[in-house]
Amino acid sequence: MENQDTPVPVPIPEDQPKAAEQVIDPWNVSGAVGEDGKIKPIDYVKLVEQFGTKLIDDALLERFERVTGQKPHRFLRRQIAFSHRDLEVILDKYEKKEPFFIYTGRGPSSTSMHIGHIVPFELTRYLSDVFQAPLVIMLTDDEKYLIGKNDLDVEEYEQFARENAKDIIACGFDIDRTFIFSDYGYMGGDLYRNITRISKRITRATADSCFGFTSSTNIGKVHFAAIQAATSFGSSFPEIFGTNKAQTAKIPCLIPCAIDQDPYFRLTRDVASQLNYSKPSLIHARFLDALQGPGSKMSASIDSSSIKLTDTPKQILKKITTYAFSGGKETLEEHREKGGNPDIDVPYNYLKFFLEDDDELAQIYTDYKKGTMLTSEIKKKCADVVSTFVTDFQGRRAKITDEMLDEFMKPRALKVHGQLSNTILPIVGGKSTAGKVPVADPNSKAQAKKAEKLRQIEAKKAQKAKEKEEKEKAAKGHIVTSTESAPMPNPDNSTS
Amino acid sequence: MENQDTPVPVPIPEDQPKAAEQVIDPWNVSGAVGEDGKIKPIDYVKLVEQFGTKLIDDALLERFERVTGQKPHRFLRRQIAFSHRDLEVILDKYEKKEPFFIYTGRGPSSTSMHIGHIVPFELTRYLSDVFQAPLVIMLTDDEKYLIGKNDLDVEEYEQFARENAKDIIACGFDIDRTFIFSDYGYMGGDLYRNITRISKRITRATADSCFGFTSSTNIGKVHFAAIQAATSFGSSFPEIFGTNKAQTAKIPCLIPCAIDQDPYFRLTRDVASQLNYSKPSLIHARFLDALQGPGSKMSASIDSSSIKLTDTPKQILKKITTYAFSGGKETLEEHREKGGNPDIDVPYNYLKFFLEDDDELAQIYTDYKKGTMLTSEIKKKCADVVSTFVTDFQGRRAKITDEMLDEFMKPRALKVHGQLSNTILPIVGGKSTAGKVPVADPNSKAQAKKAEKLRQIEAKKAQKAKEKEEKEKAAKGHIVTSTESAPMPNPDNSTS
Numbered sequence: 001m002e003n004q005d006t007p008v009p010v011p012i013p014e015d016q017p018k019a020a021e022q023v024i025d026p027w028n029v030s031g032a033v034g035e036d037g038k039i040k041p042i043d044y045v046k047l048v049e050q051f052g053t054k055l056i057d058d059a060l061l062e063r064f065e066r067v068t069g070q071k072p073h074r075f076l077r078r079q080i081a082f083s084h085r086d087l088e089v090i091l092d093k094y095e096k097k098e099p100f101f102i103y104t105g106r107g108p109s110s111t112s113m114h115i116g117h118i119v120p121f122e123l124t125r126y127l128s129d130v131f132q133a134p135l136v137i138m139l140t141d142d143e144k145y146l147i148g149k150n151d152l153d154v155e156e157y158e159q160f161a162r163e164n165a166k167d168i169i170a171c172g173f174d175i176d177r178t179f180i181f182s183d184y185g186y187m188g189g190d191l192y193r194n195i196t197r198i199s200k201r202i203t204r205a206t207a208d209s210c211f212g213f214t215s216s217t218n219i220g221k222v223h224f225a226a227i228q229a230a231t232s233f234g235s236s237f238p239e240i241f242g243t244n245k246a247q248t249a250k251i252p253c254l255i256p257c258a259i260d261q262d263p264y265f266r267l268t269r270d271v272a273s274q275l276n277y278s279k280p281s282l283i284h285a286r287f288l289d290a291l292q293g294p295g296s297k298m299s300a301s302i303d304s305s306s307i308k309l310t311d312t313p314k315q316i317l318k319k320i321t322t323y324a325f326s327g328g329k330e331t332l333e334e335h336r337e338k339g340g341n342p343d344i345d346v347p348y349n350y351l352k353f354f355l356e357d358d359d360e361l362a363q364i365y366t367d368y369k370k371g372t373m374l375t376s377e378i379k380k381k382c383a384d385v386v387s388t389f390v391t392d393f394q395g396r397r398a399k400i401t402d403e404m405l406d407e408f409m410k411p412r413a414l415k416v417h418g419q420l421s422n423t424i425l426p427i428v429g430g431k432s433t434a435g436k437v438p439v440a441d442p443n444s445k446a447q448a449k450k451a452e453k454l455r456q457i458e459a460k461k462a463q464k465a466k467e468k469e470e471k472e473k474a475a476k477g478h479i480v481t482s483t484e485s486a487p488m489p490n491p492d493n494s495t496s
Numbered sequence: 497m498e499n500q501d502t503p504v505p506v507p508i509p510e511d512q513p514k515a516a517e518q519v520i521d522p523w524n525v526s527g528a529v530g531e532d533g534k535i536k537p538i539d540y541v542k543l544v545e546q547f548g549t550k551l552i553d554d555a556l557l558e559r560f561e562r563v564t565g566q567k568p569h570r571f572l573r574r575q576i577a578f579s580h581r582d583l584e585v586i587l588d589k590y591e592k593k594e595p596f597f598i599y600t601g602r603g604p605s606s607t608s609m610h611i612g613h614i615v616p617f618e619l620t621r622y623l624s625d626v627f628q629a630p631l632v633i634m635l636t637d638d639e640k641y642l643i644g645k646n647d648l649d650v651e652e653y654e655q656f657a658r659e660n661a662k663d664i665i666a667c668g669f670d671i672d673r674t675f676i677f678s679d680y681g682y683m684g685g686d687l688y689r690n691i692t693r694i695s696k697r698i699t700r701a702t703a704d705s706c707f708g709f710t711s712s713t714n715i716g717k718v719h720f721a722a723i724q725a726a727t728s729f730g731s732s733f734p735e736i737f738g739t740n741k742a743q744t745a746k747i748p749c750l751i752p753c754a755i756d757q758d759p760y761f762r763l764t765r766d767v768a769s770q771l772n773y774s775k776p777s778l779i780h781a782r783f784l785d786a787l788q789g790p791g792s793k794m795s796a797s798i799d800s801s802s803i804k805l806t807d808t809p810k811q812i813l814k815k816i817t818t819y820a821f822s823g824g825k826e827t828l829e830e831h832r833e834k835g836g837n838p839d840i841d842v843p844y845n846y847l848k849f850f851l852e853d854d855d856e857l858a859q860i861y862t863d864y865k866k867g868t869m870l871t872s873e874i875k876k877k878c879a880d881v882v883s884t885f886v887t888d889f890q891g892r893r894a895k896i897t898d899e900m901l902d903e904f905m906k907p908r909a910l911k912v913h914g915q916l917s918n919t920i921l922p923i924v925g926g927k928s929t930a931g932k933v934p935v936a937d938p939n940s941k942a943q944a945k946k947a948e949k950l951r952q953i954e955a956k957k958a959q960k961a962k963e964k965e966e967k968e969k970a971a972k973g974h975i976v977t978s979t980e981s982a983p984m985p986n987p988d989n990s991t992s
Binding site: 142145146153154155184186187188189192193195196197199200201202203204205207208213214215216217218219220222223225226 | 719
């Protein structure tokens with residue numbers, strides 16, 4: 001995952017036309033550039049059309065509130081979490097008390113996280129509290145190593161993963177319901193088995209068209225989509241859900257993520273159909289703009305673009321005062337007379353993310369637009385609200401010990417609704433088979449029978465091949481069968 | 497690994513020119529096809545030129561015998577193991593009593609192995625006995641699943657791996673010195689860390705040019721080269737060699753394999769240089785021809801092409817009598833008069849592989865060429881020798897229990913020269929650091945300091961980025977840095 005972490009602004013080569021389309025993919029986020037060379041805000045409605053997702057509308061939010069009995073999070077109320085795929089499916093499951101889980105992640109590219117990184121995790125924390133569902137958080141230290149342009153080695157990304165995990169825990173996740181893992185730490189077993197089931201079903205052409213890979217892309221990055229996809233399936237986590245794959249593959253998952261991650265899961269949903277696994281549902285969040293304004297997102301590597309989770313209130317006030325793009329007018333007189341533009345104003349935008357009170361937010365909008373609220377005033381208000389958020393975070397972060405982290409990262413059954421997660425399983429094939437269906441463990445002696453059966457099947461196949469061969473030999477001499485894998489159907493991403 | 501397991505003969509489409517070049521790669525083995533539509537024997541000398549390897553010559557064999565004090569195996573004496581890369585490096589290490597290990601493998605595509613599959617393992621057993629070096633045997637159940645065209649699932653390939661491992665053990669491997677693993681069983685940890693170090697350094701273009709991948713190749717197969725490569729490095733096996741990566745990455749490895757696997761290790765050697773890891777050395781074996789003759793190799797899936805390890809002496813005699821391509825003359829009279837051609841004669845060829853006595857083999861060659869030995873006689877002799885080999889094998893195979901298999905497959909320190917393999921380590925940087933250098937374990941608290949250091953480095957980087965950004969902003973507005981991974985240098989395979 002790469003949420004909220006690519007460097008910010010867009011290059012405008014001097015010798016080329018300045019206008020450019022917006023680019024949103026897992027490695028790039030930038031708004032369109034107009035004829036005037038200025039970056040436009042990201043057009044999220046256009047993204048929904050391009051990606052084939054659905055907007056989260058009032059009807060869906062009403063149903064969400066009715067089903068869960070909880071007021072939608074301010075991110076949902078304010079279209080910050082603005083788009084989804086199959087959220088209805090998850091609400092259906094919740095209504096019927098059928099199991100599902102939540103999956104989100106982060107690419108640990110450095111130890112320093114900023115408040116933009118927190119957005120998907122705050123949304124995830126809220127959803128996991130509302131739904132009381134098991135939660136897995138994937139730290140893609142392998143991906144970050146594979147795309148890293150520096151000379152940091154693998155172990156350094158693993159260390160970033162641990163530091164980031166502490167920040168994530170400080171968002172308030174419940175240790176009973178949450179499993180955090182890093183790819184380097186957890187790779188293998190059933191996760192790896194699913195990774196190959198997925199990678200077998202994605203052709204190079206599909207990966208290219210989905211992610212824009214070229215001949216200079218490294219083969220680790222080409223392959224990575226299968227890793228990010230595999231976490232979407234309950235059968236990747238035997239410690240959490242048990243080893244009955246017929247059931248665990250049918251536990252659906254809800255993925256709260258930033259919109260740039262959607263290409264991974266479009267592909268995942270196509271492959272899920274082929275594997276007869278549950279398709280993951282998604283909720284997509286907008287990016288928190290960089291201080292420099294709409295059309296970009298915060299970057300941890302450009303200090304002036306972001307509010308870091310380690311910043312002091314003084315630093316936060318200074319950054320917002322100095323760098324935050326303003327929708328206010330040039331002069332005090334003009335502002336008083338004509339009013340400001342809250343829609344493009346970064347401080348107002350941050351208040352939308354972090355100020356809980358809807359009425360107060362509406363009042364600020366009105367006052368700023370009328371000009372009765374000044375730029376200096378909205379910046380001060382924003383700094384106060386963000387500082388409170390960050391200070392609260394820092395208080396929780398200071399209490400996270402290595403022992404707590406180890407406990408969060410231990411593969412284990414989670415506790416939900418007072419029950420162990422490996423005892424709450426979907427009903428497959430008409431009746432619940434929890435703990436009843438034997439698992440194909442290739443190391444068990446019980447598999448000897450199966451091996452014998454396979455041997456017989458092969459003997460038959462060999463016999464058939466022999467007959468075929470002799471027939472054809474008689475007709476025209478030697479024939480061949482290539483062992484090159486069959487090209488897989490190219491999934492139609494636009495329809496998923 | 498795909499040794500000795502692709503179906504045999506070459507397709508000759510009716511509507512195309514019949515002549516074709518020989519094709520040898522990890523998935524295809526076929527001799528050239530002449531203008532007459534006939535398959536020619538594989539031209540191994542041409543392969544050596546194409547691949548850039550070296551022939552194993554008399555001087556090298558003399559040195560081998562001098563250094564090891566052992567008579568070279570009949571495969572080495574008869575140019576069956578005919579080619580190598582850096583075998584001298586391994587002999588140097590052996591002379592200096594410096595550590596190295598041996599690596600070979602198999603792609604478990606079915607439960608039924610044939611005598612052709614045994615060739616690299618017989619060579620490996622001999623080398624591991626002569627060198628008394630640790631040995632790792634990789635069963636690429638993941639590869640076989642990824643390229644499989646049937647609808648077998650992952651667990652079935654894992655079962656094939658276990659069945660094949662029993663056959664391999666029956667070749668006579670020493671449990672003290674041998675670790676057998678399947679990719680599904682062992683994937684993760686330091687093996688996976690090395691896999692990403694390798695995959696980061698192979699571009700899609702390099703993989704394409706090395707393996708002939710196309711846009712319809714699945715991304716699992718595209719990525720697999722990194723997996724097969726990672727086993728070449730001691731640092732992938734902390735249980736065997738310990739966790740001091742500075743040392744374990746410098747333990748060289750010798751890979752006995754069939755020649756079709758060379759492309760993987762050409763790539764591996766290039767990447768090893770970039771990683772400052774030891775380059776693997778190789779010994780390449782020829783293929784055991786299919787019964788149908790030179791220019792093909794045995795296939796387990798075409799019964800009439802191969803002698804199975806489960807065949808009875810009666811079946812073996814029948815197969816050789818019925819199917820074995822003969823270099824004898826059409827009639828008894830003509831054969832007596834003009835003599836046979838042992839060079840293209842399959843029974844003679846098999847005797848070269850399986851008859852130990854050099855003088856007896858030479859006598860057979862002479863007698864058959866003169867016509868004093870008849871086709872029926874050489875076929876009978878061949879069937880006897882092969883039957884003895886197979887019957888002996890079956891006797892050992894019957895004694896392999898699941899418990900023994902589990903012991904071979906347990907990650908552990910091996911015993912060589914009466915010592916544990918994790919105590920025999922190369923001297924790195926002037927002095928042996930066995931057990932002294934702390935390992936970067938990201939889970940240890942001692943890493944906290946390192947994290948702090950990293951944090952400081954990043955803070956500096958951020959500061960620099962900030963300065964750069966502000967400077968450039970002042971000059972021309974926003975700039976961007978792409979996080980797309982840098983294209984890796986395209987290794988020049990021809991020089992490795």
